[in-house]
Amino acid sequence: MNESLVKSRAFINGEWVTTDKRFRVDDPFSQELIVEVSDCGEKEVNQAIDAAHNAFQTWSKTTAQERSDKLLAWYDLIIDNIDDLAELLTTEQGKPLKEAKGEIQYGANYIKWFAEEALRIDGDIIPSPDGQKQIHVIKQPVGVVGIITPWNFPQAMIARKVAPALAAGCTVVIKPAAETPLSALAMAELAQQAGIPDGVINLVPTSEASVIGEALTSSSKVRKISFTGSTKVGKILMSQAAENVQHVTMELGGNAPFIVFDDADIDDAVEGIMASKFRNSGQTCVCANRVFIHENIYQNIVEKLTEKVASLKTGSGLEDDVAITPLINQAGIDKVKRLVQSAKDSGAKVIVGGNVSDKHNQIYEPTLLTEVSFDMDIACEEIFGPVLTLIPFSNEESVVEQANATKAGLAAYVYTDDRHRIKRLSEQIESGMIGFNEGIISNHMAPFGGVKESGMGREGSKYGISDYLDIKYLCIK
Numbered sequence: 045m046n047e048s049l050v051k052s053r054a055f056i057n058g059e060w061v062t063t064d065k066r067f068r069v070d071d072p073f074s075q076e077l078i079v080e081v082s083d084c085g086e087k088e089v090n091q092a093i094d095a096a097h098n099a100f101q102t103w104s105k106t107t108a109q110e111r112s113d114k115l116l117a118w119y120d121l122i123i124d125n126i127d128d129l130a131e132l133l134t135t136e137q138g139k140p141l142k143e144a145k146g147e148i149q150y151g152a153n154y155i156k157w158f159a160e161e162a163l164r165i166d167g168d169i170i171p172s173p174d175g176q177k178q179i180h181v182i183k184q185p186v187g188v189v190g191i192i193t194p195w196n197f198p199q200a201m202i203a204r205k206v207a208p209a210l211a212a213g214c215t216v217v218i219k220p221a222a223e224t225p226l227s228a229l230a231m232a233e234l235a236q237q238a239g240i241p242d243g244v245i246n247l248v249p250t251s252e253a254s255v256i257g258e259a260l261t262s263s264s265k266v267r268k269i270s271f272t273g274s275t276k277v278g279k280i281l282m283s284q285a286a287e288n289v290q291h292v293t294m295e296l297g298g299n300a301p302f303i304v305f306d307d308a309d310i311d312d313a314v315e316g317i318m319a320s321k322f323r324n325s326g327q328t329c330v331c332a333n334r335v336f337i338h339e340n341i342y343q344n345i346v347e348k349l350t351e352k353v354a355s356l357k358t359g360s361g362l363e364d365d366v367a368i369t370p371l372i373n374q375a376g377i378d379k380v381k382r383l384v385q386s387a388k389d390s391g392a393k394v395i396v397g398g399n400v401s402d403k404h405n406q407i408y409e410p411t412l413l414t415e416v417s418f419d420m421d422i423a424c425e426e427i428f429g430p431v432l433t434l435i436p437f438s439n440e441e442s443v444v445e446q447a448n449a450t451k452a453g454l455a456a457y458v459y460t461d462d463r464h465r466i467k468r469l470s471e472q473i474e475s476g477m478i479g480f481n482e483g484i485i486s487n488h489m490a491p492f493g494g495v496k497e498s499g500m501g502r503e504g505s506k507y508g509i510s511d512y513l514d515i516k517y518l519c520i521k
């Protein structure tokens with residue numbers, strides 16, 4: 045690995061800053077220390093906010109072309125370093141190297157996309173009611189953005205927020221997850237090499253998330269909070285952000301239904317389920333959380349999935365062909381154990397797996413549970429582990445009702461060959477995104493985001509930059 049990308053200090057105003065306190069970042073597979081990282085508190089986050097606020101005065105006035113060029117230079121450096129960044133990501137987060145490389149490319153795609161979108165922040169001229177004036181609409185960056193991200197996509201969740209922010213002319217203070225600050229710090233290093241000016245990107249790793257969250261939301265210099273993480277923390281941040289009426293983008297938890305009708309292509313559906321469920325060992329907010337299978341094809345699908353799930357190899361993310369790697373921490377394992385136990389107690393059957401691996405205390409075996417029902421805890425909470433739960437159903441109306449019986453509304457998946465059903469379900473299913481006959485839906489050109497308690501705002505696509513822009517109306521006579 046390129047050691048110059050392994051950073052252990054905070055990044056404030058273009059400087060690498062040491063703090064008195066440090067916290068450990070461990071490799072989830074070896075469970076050994078990778079490096080101790082600066083532990084920021086109120087002092088450092090306030091310095092970062094001031095730096096971002098000062099940098100905003102100049103960055104917001106740069107030309108769109110200048111911002112676009114800088115973002116493209118950053119993109120190029122990320123791609124030049126993709127192998128090292130992927131290895132670093134796997135080391136701190138655990139996911140298979142191939143997935144880590146996929147994440148770096150996926151995150152980088154947002155940077156390139158928003159470099160292009162920077163050039164298209166167009167306004168409008170609208171006719172006035174009396175014909176005597178001109179109504180002009182211009183768009184301006186909202187200001188300093190506080191960014192808080194989770195550990196499951198340590199690079200992409202940051203790229204997806206920083207890229208539109210910078211493209212719009214905003215500056216940022218980032219708080220990465222304590223489990224995975226290293227990918228974020230490496231990105232900051234490359235941003236500096238790409239010529240992104242001091243203070244535009246600031247990064248404050250911490251073991252005390254709430255201190256940073258409170259500082260970001262209580263500062264009148266911060267005009268927006270962009271958060272990806274749990275619904276519980278999202279609600280805390282939204283209520284704190286209300287104090288200064290900050291903009292919020294909230295990408296919160298999901299509880300994705302995956303529905304397979306009896307007219308679907310069964311092999312395709314099985315592929316889709318496997319891809320959607322087991323990516324990142326089940327630790328994504330768009331992973332299939334509840335898989336509804338029509339009773340006519342249920343047995344057939346159980347047989348096919350049994351073989352597929354049983355063949356998933358477990359181990360270190362750095363080994364070849366490994367699909368299932370350690371969960372991020374012991375709390376992740378405890379949650380999966382609790383949900384599987386409670387499902388078993390309520391009548392679910394374990395067909396494959398069902399235990400912590402005997403090879404590694406933080407790997408949960410790839411697991412297939414059948415005879416799950418939509419009201420069990422395991423179908424109501426995000427599992428965040430490699431556990432596939434199958435729920436039989438008999439008709440469209442009842443399955444839609446069950447799919448919608450959740451406060452979450454992020455992703456949903458439907459496999460069917462009936463175009464009329466696709467039209468009906470497009471409207472009836474309550475989620476921000478639906479994959480029809482597709483299990484992997486997220487990319488930089490599409491609007492990612494949820495409805496209900498899964499959040500608000502969209503990331504990626506032509507819609508993604510608007511979250512970072514204020515609209516100003518000019519009445520000109």
Ligand code: ADP
Pocket residue numbers: 192193194195219220221222253254255256257258272273274275277278280281
């Ligand atoms: P997860 O279960 O995925 O860790 P969290 O919502 O707990 O989800 O964490 C997502 C991000 O939110 C992480 O960076 C975490 O440190 C941060 N976080 C957790 N609690 C708070 C808080 N009270 N204020 C601000 N950020 C927080």
